[in-house]
Amino acid sequence: MNFYPKKARKRHRSLLTAIILTASMTAMPVSADETFLFVDHFEDGNHSWKGRGAAKLELSGTAPYDGANSLLVSGRTAAWNGAQKELDLTLFKPGEKYSFSCNAMQTAGGASETFLMKLQYVDASGTTKYDPIAEATTINGEWVQLSNSEYTIPSDANDAFLYVETESGTFDFLIDNAVGAGESTLVDGPPEKKLKYGDINYDGAVNIPDFCLIKHAVLTGLDDNAQKRAADCNRDGKINTEDVLLINQYLSGQITEFPKPANVWDTYQETATPQMQKFYADSIYQMGNTARLRQKVAQAEAGEKTTVAYIGGSITEGSGLETCYAKRSYNYFAQTFGKGNNVSYVNAGLSGTSSVVGLMRAQNDILNKNADIIFIEFSVNDHPEEIYKKSFESLVKQCLSQPNDPAVIILITRSKGGYSMQEQMVKVGQNFNVPIISMDTALTKAFESGTLKKEDYFSDEYHPHTAGNALIADCISYYYRQALKTENMSTEYTIPSSSAYGSEYYTGTIVPINSLDNFNAGSFKTSNHPRFPYGFQFQKNSANSPMTFKTYGKGIFIVYKSNQNSSLGILDVTVNGKKSSINGNRKYAWGGPEADCAYYQPNAGELNVSLKLQNAGTDFNIWGIGVVK
Numbered sequence: 001m002n003f004y005p006k007k008a009r010k011r012h013r014s015l016l017t018a019i020i021l022t023a024s025m026t027a028m029p030v031s032a033d034e035t036f037l038f039v040d041h042f043e044d045g046n047h048s049w050k051g052r053g054a055a056k057l058e059l060s061g062t063a064p065y066d067g068a069n070s071l072l073v074s075g076r077t078a079a080w081n082g083a084q085k086e087l088d089l090t091l092f093k094p095g096e097k098y099s100f101s102c103n104a105m106q107t108a109g110g111a112s113e114t115f116l117m118k119l120q121y122v123d124a125s126g127t128t129k130y131d132p133i134a135e136a137t138t139i140n141g142e143w144v145q146l147s148n149s150e151y152t153i154p155s156d157a158n159d160a161f162l163y164v165e166t167e168s169g170t171f172d173f174l175i176d177n178a179v180g181a182g183e184s185t186l187v188d189g190p191p192e193k194k195l196k197y198g199d200i201n202y203d204g205a206v207n208i209p210d211f212c213l214i215k216h217a218v219l220t221g222l223d224d225n226a227q228k229r230a231a232d233c234n235r236d237g238k239i240n241t242e243d244v245l246l247i248n249q250y251l252s253g254q255i256t257e258f259p260k261p262a263n264v265w266d267t268y269q270e271t272a273t274p275q276m277q278k279f280y281a282d283s284i285y286q287m288g289n290t291a292r293l294r295q296k297v298a299q300a301e302a303g304e305k306t307t308v309a310y311i312g313g314s315i316t317e318g319s320g321l322e323t324c325y326a327k328r329s330y331n332y333f334a335q336t337f338g339k340g341n342n343v344s345y346v347n348a349g350l351s352g353t354s355s356v357v358g359l360m361r362a363q364n365d366i367l368n369k370n371a372d373i374i375f376i377e378f379s380v381n382d383h384p385e386e387i388y389k390k391s392f393e394s395l396v397k398q399c400l401s402q403p404n405d406p407a408v409i410i411l412i413t414r415s416k417g418g419y420s421m422q423e424q425m426v427k428v429g430q431n432f433n434v435p436i437i438s439m440d441t442a443l444t445k446a447f448e449s450g451t452l453k454k455e456d457y458f459s460d461e462y463h464p465h466t467a468g469n470a471l472i473a474d475c476i477s478y479y480y481r482q483a484l485k486t487e488n489m490s491t492e493y494t495i496p497s498s499s500a501y502g503s504e505y506y507t508g509t510i511v512p513i514n515s516l517d518n519f520n521a522g523s524f525k526t527s528n529h530p531r532f533p534y535g536f537q538f539q540k541n542s543a544n545s546p547m548t549f550k551t552y553g554k555g556i557f558i559v560y561k562s563n564q565n566s567s568l569g570i571l572d573v574t575v576n577g578k579k580s581s582i583n584g585n586r587k588y589a590w591g592g593p594e595a596d597c598a599y600y601q602p603n604a605g606e607l608n609v610s611l612k613l614q615n616a617g618t619d620f621n622i623w624g625i626g627v628v629k
Helices: 011-016 208-220 225-231 241-251 274-282 291-301 325-337 355-365 386-400 422-432 439-449 466-483
Strands: 036-040 049-052 056-060 070-074 082-086 097-105 112-122 128-139 144-152 158-166 173-182 284-286 306-312 343-349 373-377 407-412 436-438 508-510 517-520 524-526 536-538 547-563 570-575 578-583 590-613 621-628
Touching: 049 056, 070 082, 082 173, 097 112, 097 128, 097 158, 112 144, 158 173, 208 225, 208 241, 274 284, 274 439, 274 466, 284 422, 284 466, 291 306, 291 325, 291 407, 291 466, 306 325, 306 355, 325 343, 325 373, 325 466, 343 355, 355 386, 355 508, 355 547, 355 590, 355 621, 373 386, 386 407, 386 422, 386 590, 407 422, 407 439, 407 466, 422 436, 436 439, 436 466, 439 466, 508 547, 547 570, 578 590, 590 621
Parallel strands: 306 343, 306 373, 373 407, 407 436
Antiparallel strands: 036 173, 049 082, 056 070, 070 173, 082 158, 097 144, 097 173, 112 128, 112 158, 128 144, 284 436, 508 621, 517 547, 524 536, 536 621, 547 590, 547 621, 570 578, 570 590
16 A cells, blocks of 8 residues: 655655656556556646636645645636546556545635546447546635545546536636555545534544633634634634533533524525526625625624725716616615615726726725725726736725725626636635626626526626616625625635735825925926816926926826827836836727826835926826825
């Protein structure tokens, strides 16, 4: 019987070097029970694993089982979508037994999910078969091992693929430490963790060790999130003496099960058709951590002032104040959870703007209004360039970092033709483990299945009509109901220090002109945009004197008027002697506000700034100066 531990145990590497065979290597002449036929740690590549169905694969260093990377499986549109690896049947011989193992984890599904490992093959009759190898259930955020050391490859197997999928759902997941080896090879991996309240050490029973752990938890706390979940026996979000008493009563036979909290959402009956319930469920790309949202709902239900805010482009702004998705979903929240008039509404949508502009205006437009729940929607206005990736991530972090701990929800839409920045935005949402509601996913599936037609949602290439806005609001309302179920309860949230692309701009905001030292407007005169009170317009054909000022911080952003195929000029921005240029004539623009980072340094310091047009015969409007503090 062989044994292969996880990759952190370096002492086994040298022993296995001579016998490990990856998919790209030639088989060694040894018997099956002495051979590791593949050992894939995903440190430097996919090792011939490929996406199954719509799934996409990429290396991720966010939460590997061990080492530096694991393999992220994303973009799934059905539960069977996952990761697969073709088996060389000259190595894995039909009719013989082999060992297979792979670790899996999810943070985007429900409180508990089941993973499946199977073999797809074509039998002697030419029929494609799907043979179970292993399955395992684990709780959100915990690795689990799929393993079978005595699996017999069907004797008539051809075109065989080993694959990992989920029992249900389309959430992203990770795999790591995949192994194919000879019969009876034991592979080290994490234990299967099934949530059972009171079973704090996850040994399958509530016993004396758990009683010791709960007393320890009350005195000094627990570091392991899975143990925290199991220790909260009455599911009230706290670990205290009540939980100690419950375990004591259970062990002494006074009770045979722990009390379940009265949660009306656990038994709530949806009234929509099965097809529309599936549509709503498909829109939940990621449940995310629900702790902050639940706290804000409780706050509203207690009659405390609660503000629901929306920031995005024209889809959020809405052509009709009462029919846009933002007002509709606000109405649902206020009517369902509010008391009297304690829930306020802020719509900070602004047509034609990206998350770069959103980052610069968020402080003034939503955060200064003490927003408690914040929806962020820019998925058809952003683009693949780095400035959009970093600005979107910085905006999410900026909102999460407010002292009133707002709940942040990412809303993703799509164009009629399918344009959306979902792929890059979900990486940000996954990094911060915030809720992601995807109309992109829900609509795409509904169009493909025939549940909806494009005219049931779109009024033009990008915008939903009244019924389309109602669909978005219904998906948001459905998310609220699911997030409040006991099974999706999160008890605490910590902003991660990691990032997907970089969130270094998160302290950036448009600043008042009177906050800038030694300010001189030069050849610019005051000219404000209705939504930007600190604007200037260049005096065309003037002496072209530069605008100058000093400030303290890490970086400078310029918010400005932009358009494509226009005569707008180019602004040279010089900060501490380093010059960059911003072109008012740019792609993706519609004559509205755009923003760019003109300068950034990793450490805060004095910034000496000069703004000057390259050509005094051109126009240029500055609608805001942003400082990364």
